[in-house]
Every structure is written in C-alpha cells, then in structure tokens.
Amino acid sequence: MTTITATPPKLDSEALTLKSTSLWQITWHRLFRRKSSIIGMIILALLVTIALTAPWIAPYSPTLSMLDVDPPQDIQKRSSPCIHLLGCPQDQPQHIMGTDGNLRDEFSRMLYGARLSLMIGLSTVSFAIIIGTVLGALAGYFGGWIDNLIMRVMDVLLAFPSLLLAIAIVTVLGPGLINALLAIGIVSIPAYARVMRASVLSVREMDFVSATRSLGGNTYEILFKCILPNALTPLIVQGTLGIATAILDAAALSFLGLGAQPPTPEWGSMLGAERNQVFTAPHLVFYPGLAIMLTVLSFNLIGDGLRDALDPRLVHVSS
Amino acid sequence: MTTYIIRRLLLSIPVLFGILFATFALARLIPGDPCRAMLGEKATKVVCDEFNHRHGLDRPIPVQFGVYVNEIAHGDFGSSFRYSKPITELLMERLPITVELSFAALLVSIFIGIPLGVISAVRHNSWVDVVTMMWANVGVSMPVFWLGLMLAYIFALALKDTPLQLPPSGRLSPGIITVPFFETWGMQLTEGSFGFIIVDFFSRMNIFNALMTGNWTLLKDAVTHLILPAFALSTIPMALIARMARSAMLEVLGQDYIRTARAKGLNRRAVILKHAFRNALLPLATVIGLSLGGLLGGAVLTETVFNLSGVGRILYDGITARDYGIVQGFTVVIAMFFVLLNLIVDVSYAYLDPRIRLN
Numbered sequence: 039m040t041t042i043t044a045t046p047p048k049l050d051s052e053a054l055t056l057k058s059t060s061l062w063q064i065t066w067h068r069l070f071r072r073k074s075s076i077i078g079m080i081i082l083a084l085l086v087t088i089a090l091t092a093p094w095i096a097p098y099s100p101t102l103s104m105l106d107v108d109p110p111q112d113i114q115k116r117s118s119p120c121i122h123l124l125g126c127p128q129d130q131p132q133h134i135m136g137t138d139g140n141l142r143d144e145f146s147r148m149l150y151g152a153r154l155s156l157m158i159g160l161s162t163v164s165f166a167i168i169i170g171t172v173l174g175a176l177a178g179y180f181g182g183w184i185d186n187l188i189m190r191v192m193d194v195l196l197a198f199p200s201l202l203l204a205i206a207i208v209t210v211l212g213p214g215l216i217n218a219l220l221a222i223g224i225v226s227i228p229a230y231a232r233v234m235r236a237s238v239l240s241v242r243e244m245d246f247v248s249a250t251r252s253l254g255g256n257t258y259e260i261l262f263k264c265i266l267p268n269a270l271t272p273l274i275v276q277g278t279l280g281i282a283t284a285i286l287d288a289a290a291l292s293f294l295g296l297g298a299q300p301p302t303p304e305w306g307s308m309l310g311a312e313r314n315q316v317f318t319a320p321h322l323v324f325y326p327g328l329a330i331m332l333t334v335l336s337f338n339l340i341g342d343g344l345r346d347a348l349d350p351r352l353v354h355v356s357s
Numbered sequence: 358m359t360t361y362i363i364r365r366l367l368l369s370i371p372v373l374f375g376i377l378f379a380t381f382a383l384a385r386l387i388p389g390d391p392c393r394a395m396l397g398e399k400a401t402k403v404v405c406d407e408f409n410h411r412h413g414l415d416r417p418i419p420v421q422f423g424v425y426v427n428e429i430a431h432g433d434f435g436s437s438f439r440y441s442k443p444i445t446e447l448l449m450e451r452l453p454i455t456v457e458l459s460f461a462a463l464l465v466s467i468f469i470g471i472p473l474g475v476i477s478a479v480r481h482n483s484w485v486d487v488v489t490m491m492w493a494n495v496g497v498s499m500p501v502f503w504l505g506l507m508l509a510y511i512f513a514l515a516l517k518d519t520p521l522q523l524p525p526s527g528r529l530s531p532g533i534i535t536v537p538f539f540e541t542w543g544m545q546l547t548e549g550s551f552g553f554i555i556v557d558f559f560s561r562m563n564i565f566n567a568l569m570t571g572n573w574t575l576l577k578d579a580v581t582h583l584i585l586p587a588f589a590l591s592t593i594p595m596a597l598i599a600r601m602a603r604s605a606m607l608e609v610l611g612q613d614y615i616r617t618a619r620a621k622g623l624n625r626r627a628v629i630l631k632h633a634f635r636n637a638l639l640p641l642a643t644v645i646g647l648s649l650g651g652l653l654g655g656a657v658l659t660e661t662v663f664n665l666s667g668v669g670r671i672l673y674d675g676i677t678a679r680d681y682g683i684v685q686g687f688t689v690v691i692a693m694f695f696v697l698l699n700l701i702v703d704v705s706y707a708y709l710d711p712r713i714r715l716n
Contacts, residue, residue, distance in 0.1 A: 074490075074491075074494065190371050190372070190375060191375065193371075193372050193375070194372055194375030194376055194378075194379055197372050197375070197376055197692050197695055197696050197699075198376070198688070198691070198692045198695065199650040199651065199653045199654040199691065199692075199695060200650075200654065201654030201655075201657065201658075202653065202654050202657070202672075202688060202691055202692075203688075205657070205672070205676065205684075206380075206383055206684055206685075206688045207383070209676050209679075209681070209684045210383050210384075210386050282498065286498070286500060289500055290500065290501075290502065290658055293500075293502050293658070294657070294658070294661065294673060294676070295677065296676065306500075309500075309502070309503060309506075310502075313502070313506055313662070316506045316507075316509060316510050317510060317513070317514050320507075320510050323503065323506050323507070323510075324507065326503075327500055327502075327503025327504075327506070327507065328503075330500050330503065331495070331498050331499055331500060331503065332498075334498035334499075334500075335494060335495060335498035338494060338497060338498050339494060342494075
C-alpha cells in the first residue's frame with residue numbers, strides 16, 4: 039500500500055498578499071504609463087488650478103478698463119505685451135499679454151476664460167449624457183416602436199453637420215452663452231444615446247439581468263442599477279472626447295458672435311472680437327486660440343488614454 | 358447590390374422627412390411672429406395680416422407643413438429676405454466656391470494624411486510615428502478659425518516680400534478677371550436652361566475655369582489664394598485620416614496573410630502597398646466620407662476668416678442679418694446633401710466590402 043504524499047505547492051507569499059485590483063486602479067495605472075495622457079493630465083491640472091484661483095492670480099478684473107483703475111493708466115488700446123522681467127521699461131504698467139480693444143488686461147481675461155471653458159465643456163456634456171443615456175436606455179430596453187422612434191430622431195440629428203445644426207438652433211433661440219450651450223448639448227445627444235443603446239442591447243438578455251427581474255426588480259432598477267454600470271466605460275470615454283468637441287464648437291459659435299457676448303471673458307468671443315486686428319495686434323488672436331487648443335488637446339489626450347486603458351481586451355495583458 | 362441600395366434608399370426617406378420637419382419646426386419656433394422678425398418696425402397689424410396671408414402663415418400648421426414639403430419637392434427652398442432672391446439661385450452662385458474650397462482641403466488632407474499614417478504604421482514607434490501622432494493630436498484640437506488667422510498673419514505679414522508670401526483673403530487679386538469657359542469656347546446656351554446651370558456652376562470654380570480656358574495667370578492667382586484657406590480647413594480631416602490610416606495599417610500588418618506574403622519572398626514595398634494598404638482602405642473610406650460633414654461646418658468658419666463668399670459666408674451673413682430664409686433654406690439643402698453623401702459612403706462601403714451587403 040502506497041500512500042501518495044503530495045507535497046503542497048509552495049505558496050508564493052506575494053501572490054497571497056496581492057490585493058485585488060479594481061478596474062479603476064488598473065485604468066489609473068495604465069493612464070499614467072502613457073506619456074500622452076500624462077501630458078493631457080498636466081495641462082488639465084494646470085487649467086483647473088487657473089480656473090479655481092483666477093480671482094487671486096489675475097492682476098485685474100476681467101471686465102475692468104485700464105482707464106478706470108486708480109490711478110488711470112496711460113496706455114494705448116491693444117498695446118503689445120509688456121513684461122518687466124523681459125526688459126519692458128519699469129515706468130510702463132505691466133500687462134503680460136497686452137491690453138485688448140477696450141483697454142482691458144488680456145492676461146486677466148485669459149485666466150478667467152479658463153473657468154468658462156471648463157464650465158462649457160462639463161455642462162454641455164453632462165446635459166447630453168443625461169438625456170442621451172435615458173433615451174438610449176429606453177430605446178435599447180423596450181425595443182419596438184419606442185426604439186424606432188427615438189433612434190430615427192437621433193438619425194435626423196446626425197444628418198446635420200453638428201456645427202451647422204448648432205448654428206441653426208442658436209439662430210432660432212437667439213445668441214447667448216446659455217443658448218449656445220443648449221445647442222451644442224442637443225447636437226451631442228445622439229452619440230451618447232447610441233453608446234447607451236448598444237450597451238443595453240448587449241447585456242439585456244444576460245443572466246444577471248434575468249436574475250434581477252425574477253427577484254422582482256422593476257424596470258428602473260434593471261436599467262439603472264444593472265445595465266448602466268456596464269455602459270459606464272464607453273460613456274466615460276465618449277464623454278471625455280465629447281468635452282473636447284463641445285469646447286471647440288462653443289468657441290466657434292462665440293467666434294461667430296452667437297455664443298458668449300462681450301464683455302464675457304470667453305476665449306472664442308475674445309478672439310472673434312479682435313480678429314480684424316490680427317495684423318496689428320496678433321497677440322490678441324494668438325493667446326485665446328492657443329488656450330482653446332491646449333484645453334481641447336488635454337481632453338483629447340486623456341480621452342484617447344482612457345479609451346485604451348479601459349479596453350477590456352487589454353485588461354489581462356498589463357494588469 | 359441593387360437590393361442593398363434600394364433598402365438603404367428607403368431607410369433615408371424617414372430621415373429626409375425628419376430633416377424637413379426639424380427645419381420647419383425651427384422656423385416656427387423663432388421667438389415672436391415671423392412677420393415682426395422679418396419686417397421689424399414696419400410691421401403694423403394690417404401689414405402683418407397681409408404678410409401672413411401672402412406667406413400662408415394664417416393656415417393651420419399641418420397644412421403649412423404640407424405646403425412646405427410640396428415646395429421643397431419642387432425645388433423651391435424659399436427665398437432670402439436680404440438679397441430678395443430664391444435660395445436655389447444664391448446656392449448656385451455660392452456653392453461652387455465652397456465646393457472648390459472643400460475639395461481642395463479634402464485633397465490636401467488625403468494626400469498628406471494617408472502617406473503620413475502609412476509611414477507611421479510601417480515605422481511603428483519610430484520618431485516619424487511619434488511626431489506624426491503628436492501632430493495629429495494637435496491637429497484635431499486646433500480651432501480652424503484660429504489656425505486660419507495665424508496662417509494669414511504668418512504668410513501675409515511675417516513673410517511679406519519673400520517668395521512665400523500668400524494673400525490673406527479673397528479669391529482673386531484685384532485686376533484679375535475671369536471669363537467663364539463656356540463664353541471663351543463660344544458655347545451657345547440659353548440662360549436658365551439645365552445645361553447652362555451646370556456649366557455656369559462649374560465655371561464659377563476659378564481653378565476649374567482657368568484649366569478649361571488655359572489662363573495660367575488666373576490659375577496661379579486662384580491657387581495662391583486657395584492655399585491658406587484649404588490648408589486651414591484640412592487640418593482636422595488630415596489628422597483624422599492620418600490616425601485612421603495608421604491604426605488600420607497596424608491592424609492589417611499584423612494579419613497572417615501579410616506574414617505569408619513576406620514569407621513567400623515578396624518585397625516589402627509590394628507587401629505594404631498591394632497586400633496591406635488595399636485592405637486598410639476600407640475604414641479610411643468611412644473616415645473620409647464622414648469628414649465631408651465636418652468640412653461643411655468648418656467652411657463656415659474658414660470662409661468667414663478668409664472673406665470667401667461661399668455658402669458658409671452667406672450663412673454667417675444670414676445669421677447676423679437675421680435672414681431666417683437663408684438659415685432655413687441652406688440648412689435644409691446642406692442636410693439633404695449630407696444625407697446623400699452618407700448614402701454614397703455607405704454604398705461604396707458595401708461595394709468595397711461584400712460582407713456588408715450580404716448581411
């Protein structure tokens with residue numbers, strides 16, 4: 039009689055103590071492994087800091103004319119940047135980015151513009167995500183004529199080039215920042231509705247949904263507690279990239295005079311107001327445009343990073 | 358294939374109907390009544406009643422919608438209050454300018470974007486790849502109007518009196534005149550006939566007209582005026598195309614049949630161009646098709662920046678002058694055009710990939 043004495047496998051102490059990593063931890067790690075997403079996050083962090091601290095770091099109020107400062111500054115309209123550290127005479131008042139056509143300090147306006155830009159991006163996308171998610175969920179969950187009706191309306195919205203539809207909507211609503219935001223929000227609904235509908239369709243028939251249903255879960259619970267979490271990752275990616283598009287479109291509307299109205303320190307409208315002075319005062323066009331580009335770039339870089347980081351096909355490769 | 362096209366055509370009918378309904382609703386949602394919006398201070402009760410009756414605005418809404426659809430079906434897209442001209446006439450005047458600009462921008466983005474993307478994929482992770490992708494990221498984030506203004510500043514002012522100097526606005530230098538090619542050719546056409554409209558449309562594209570008449574001064578002038586706007590407008594599609602070309606090529610290059618082709622001793626060039634690139638063209642067709650919509654939107658901004666009197670510019674003028682006729686008419690036309698484009702993209706996609714039409 040032989041007894042088989044199996045030596046228990048030596049346990050790797052590290053494997054035992056290894057904590058389980060959640061999807062978000064993995065994502066976070068991967069995001070920090072990409073140079074481009076790090077650049078994106080640094081730019082965004084900088085923008086957020088500027089937006090939060092604008093009242094303290096801005097030398098002047100964004101709407102204050104240099105004639106109204108005490109004592110009034112003797113300075114030309116649209117004067118070139120004057121930085122004391124870079125050799126600008128000390129007796130001249132310092133304006134890091136010069137002054138604009140109404141004798142306001144361009145630098146202060148730029149700083150306050152960061153607030154508006156981030157606010158524009160976040161509010162339009164939140165609006166579009168909320169409405170898009172609900173519509174997409176209803177369409178995917180109920181199917182039939184509800185699905186048909188909702189998705190055909192989305193098709194119609196997609197049939198217009200997005201900026202043109204936004205222009206048409208603002209023309210009807212009347213120019214203004216809120217109306218521009220509403221227009222861009224409406225225009226971006228279909229993207230989220232489609233993402234949500236696709237997610238709902240892919241999990242609707244799965245066992246855990248049937249389980250919830252047989253346990254007496256109502257439609258609301260099934261949709262928002264079972265299905266929505268599964269659609270979260272594509273929505274986050276779409277949302278981040280959507281913020282970039284929203285900021286760009288809002289800037290374009292403001293540039294055309296349909297969005298933020300003067301004297302609001304919005305980059306697009308600041309640029310639009312001075313566009314005919316590009317040959318005499320290029321700095322007034324250069325800085326706002328650069329700021330728009332950097333903001334949009336940061337969201338695009340983070341969005342791309344998130345898309346790769348959240349891709350489930352890659353989860354096991356590098357976790 | 359025929360059944361696919363028919364099915365796809367039928368699918369676009371509800372969308373077209375939706376577009377008509379949306380634009381109709383937009384026009385009715387304008388705050389205040391259209392009479393006051395159009396006539397301003399001249400709008401008294403009597404004038405408005407007359408105005409409403411003349412424009413059928415005193416009829417029930419469903420009837421008005423029916424009339425509207427009927428008019429569109431007959432090619433009547435309304436008229437501009439500001440120019441006192443039918444929209445179709447304005448469109449035939451202005452569209453060639455936008456088409457020329459968009460086409461030039463599309464060519465630039467294709468001929469620069471595709472090679473860049475393909476090279477990045479073939480030399481994956483090399484400096485070419487890194488630079489291209491960085492540049493593509495910046496390109497999609499660039500506000501078109503800003504890039505346009507900066508290009509105008511650099512090429513018209515900073516590089517003034519160098520061979521690189523380029524005009525910052527307009528389509529032709531003062532003094533350069535253009536004669537429609539059908540007149541130089543001595544073609545006999547009755548004004549207003551279908552043939553005349555088509556020929557007239559093409560003759561308004563300066564570059565095309567210059568090529569047809571062999572007028573080289575005109576050609577050179579038209580091209581130098583088109584370079585900056587076309588380049589500004591092309592950045593976003595160029596970046597998208599380069600990215601898509603790269604990822605499509607990377608995917609194809611990893612396939613087994615590429616390894617087989619290499620293993621059987623084909624040279625690198627043939628493998629990349631014949632085996633890989635052809636298969637990467639499919640997703641590229643979609644991106645190019647979808648960029649066309651973006652080009653139309655971008656044209657509004659580019660034409661405003663460069664003072665080109667195309668569709669985008671007239672739309673901008675229509676907005677600032679509150680000419681709702683222009684906004685409504687042009688929106689309908691552009692949306693219908695866009696639906697047609699999507700249809701062409703889908704059909705060509707189905708033609709290129711049999712899996713789609715058989716599904």
